[in-house]
Amino acid sequence: MAESEGQTVMAIRIDADDNVATAIVDLTADSEVTVAAGAQIGRTTVRQDVPYGHKFALQPIAAGEPVLKYGAAIGRATVAIEPGQHVHSHNLESDRVRGDRHLQAGSA
Amino acid sequence: MADFLGFRRADGSVGIRDHLAIVAAMDNANPVARRIAAGIAGAVPITAAYGRGQVGQDLAQHDGTLVGYGSHPNVCATLVVSLEPVSAERVASAIAARGKPVEWIAIQQAGGTVKATEAGIRLGTRLLQHAGGTAREPAGLGELTIGLECGGSDALSGMTGNSTTGVVADRVVAAGGTVILSEIEEIIGAEHILAERASDETVARQLLEAVARCEAYADYLGLDMAPLGDDNVRGGLTTTEEKSLGAVRKAGTSPLVEVIGYGERPSRKGFVFMDAPAPGTENVTALGASGAQLILFNTGVGNPIGNPIAPTLKITGSPNTAIGFADNIDVDVSGIVKGQLTLEGAGDVLMAAMLAVANGRLTRSEALGDTEISISRVDIGFLNRVWRNGGRSLPGAA
Numbered sequence: 001m002a003e004s005e006g007q008t009v010m011a012i013r014i015d016a017d018d019n020v021a022t023a024i025v026d027l028t029a030d031s032e033v034t035v036a037a038g039a040q041i042g043r044t045t046v047r048q049d050v051p052y053g054h055k056f057a058l059q060p061i062a063a064g065e066p067v068l069k070y071g072a073a074i075g076r077a078t079v080a081i082e083p084g085q086h087v088h089s090h091n092l093e094s095d096r097v098r099g100d101r102h103l104q105a106g107s108a
Numbered sequence: 109m110a111d112f113l114g115f116r117r118a119d120g121s122v123g124i125r126d127h128l129a130i131v132a133a134m135d136n137a138n139p140v141a142r143r144i145a146a147g148i149a150g151a152v153p154i155t156a157a158y159g160r161g162q163v164g165q166d167l168a169q170h171d172g173t174l175v176g177y178g179s180h181p182n183v184c185a186t187l188v189v190s191l192e193p194v195s196a197e198r199v200a201s202a203i204a205a206r207g208k209p210v211e212w213i214a215i216q217q218a219g220g221t222v223k224a225t226e227a228g229i230r231l232g233t234r235l236l237q238h239a240g241g242t243a244r245e246p247a248g249l250g251e252l253t254i255g256l257e258c259g260g261s262d263a264l265s266g267m268t269g270n271s272t273t274g275v276v277a278d279r280v281v282a283a284g285g286t287v288i289l290s291e292i293e294e295i296i297g298a299e300h301i302l303a304e305r306a307s308d309e310t311v312a313r314q315l316l317e318a319v320a321r322c323e324a325y326a327d328y329l330g331l332d333m334a335p336l337g338d339d340n341v342r343g344g345l346t347t348t349e350e351k352s353l354g355a356v357r358k359a360g361t362s363p364l365v366e367v368i369g370y371g372e373r374p375s376r377k378g379f380v381f382m383d384a385p386a387p388g389t390e391n392v393t394a395l396g397a398s399g400a401q402l403i404l405f406n407t408g409v410g411n412p413i414g415n416p417i418a419p420t421l422k423i424t425g426s427p428n429t430a431i432g433f434a435d436n437i438d439v440d441v442s443g444i445v446k447g448q449l450t451l452e453g454a455g456d457v458l459m460a461a462m463l464a465v466a467n468g469r470l471t472r473s474e475a476l477g478d479t480e481i482s483i484s485r486v487d488i489g490f491l492n493r494v495w496r497n498g499g500r501s502l503p504g505a506a
Contacts (some may be wrong), residue, residue, distance in 0.1 A: 004255060012389035012445075014267060022263050022267070022344065023344075024445045034485065045412075046371065052344070052410075053264055053343050055263065055344065055346070070266065071393060072298070072301075072353055073349060074297070074349040075346065075349055076349035087346070088341075088344070092346045092347065093347070094334055094346075094347035096296045097293065097296055097326040097333040097334060098326065098332055099326030099327045099329050099330040099331045099332065100331055101296050102331060
């Protein structure tokens with residue numbers, strides 16, 4: 001991400017390893033947004049509406065790959081995710097306390 | 109120099125309130141307990157559901173929680189009210205063993221509601237005049253045990269309110285005090301971070317076993333047990349791991365020195381983890397029972413609940429909630445996302461508010477009366493037995 005100063009921060013990338021950022025204002029599809037990553041300020045374009053508090057991809061994430069926030073895996077992409085796309089329950093799934101999967105595996 | 113002024117208790121603890129607790133030993137005594145408390149200035153009723161006909165771990169957890177409140181540092185004396193004498197005396201004796209002035213009444217012995225209420229008001233008033241009203245004395249930050257809670261989390265809770273709480277948690281531990289992180293479901297996905305901070309292998313193993321029990325329970329039920337509410341999901345949180353990674357920020361960065369069970373008192377100072385369920389009222393109930401004098405409760409989308417004995421500060425880092433839920437918010441750190449407040453600066457704001465509450469300033473939940481007690485059921489007792497038997501298949505499972 002390029003450096004630019006004097007910009008209003010619209011999203012935060014919490015850890016340098018993260019492949020998603022979190023919106024701190026409502027973001028509109030196809031708008032350019034400023035993303036703070038520590039002291040660095042960068043710009044990127046969101047491809048979909050991203051509400052306050054929600055996540056969007058900063059780089060391509062293949063289906064099955066971990067989504068990283070806080071520098072750690074918060075689950076896996078269920079489909080391929082393009083940069084700028086909203087990342088939420090429709091394309092990201094948890095790997096933990098999934099007794100539902102256990103049941104499916106057991107009954108298969 | 110003193111950090112705050114508190115009430116010195118016979119057991120060596122320091123209280124930040126001087127309540128008379130009216131503890132109902134079982135739910136059928138709740139109305140009488142509430143009536144007695146309403147008849148005495150400064151009395152607080154502790155009225156939980158259940159308690160009658162409970163057995164095993166459920167009974168132990170119910171009684172243990174009530175004893176925790178009856179002997180709490182913020183309580184000067186306790187009156188136990190029950191339906192019959194056996195349970196009343198059992199709970200009262202355990203409270204007395206911890207050095208707290210205590211009396212009990214049984215509604216059957218007293219001759220019904222009206223007579224029990226009259227006897228309770230008389231006994232309670234006497235207790236309050238005997239044990240309450242001592243002067244506040246200088247006390248240090250290191251004498252505090254602080255419960256850490258978050259409820260109604262949103263995607264910014266981790267970066268804002270929880271991180272601010274973490275700054276204060278580190279300062280409390282550095283001063284020799286204790287902070288208790290809890291909410292077992294909300295460390296899943298972040299347990300590796302806490303285990304790495306464990307002071308020894310036993311503590312790390314206990315933490316990981318508590319998480320494994322939670323995963324085994326989800327498998328047993330065959331359910332996705334993600335601790336996410338619809339409000340969390342609307343707030344932008346997607347997965348358990350994401351919520352947990354934000355939630356554990358409340359505990360700051362100090363070593364994990366002990367893992368304790370539901371409502372238990374820590375035996376060590378420093379950062380402690382309590383294995384208790386995450387839902388706000390249940391968890392705050394468990395934290396208060398452990399003797400925490402105060403609870404820091406960060407909320408993202410808004411949760412009003414507080415503890416009747418351990419004053420509960422509501423913190424938010426969400427600009428929308430700071431405005432839209434303002435009646436319930438004690439500390440607004442939403443300046444962090446607006447770039448107006450550093451984390452250390454937010455920590456200063458929270459620390460000042462916390463010490464004001466320790467000195468007697470009422471929290472919003474105290475002033476509004478948004479306080480509740482809800483003791484978790486141990487319905488997984490059966491599972492615990494299976495677990496101890498080495499994961500033997502449950503009856504009915506293939």
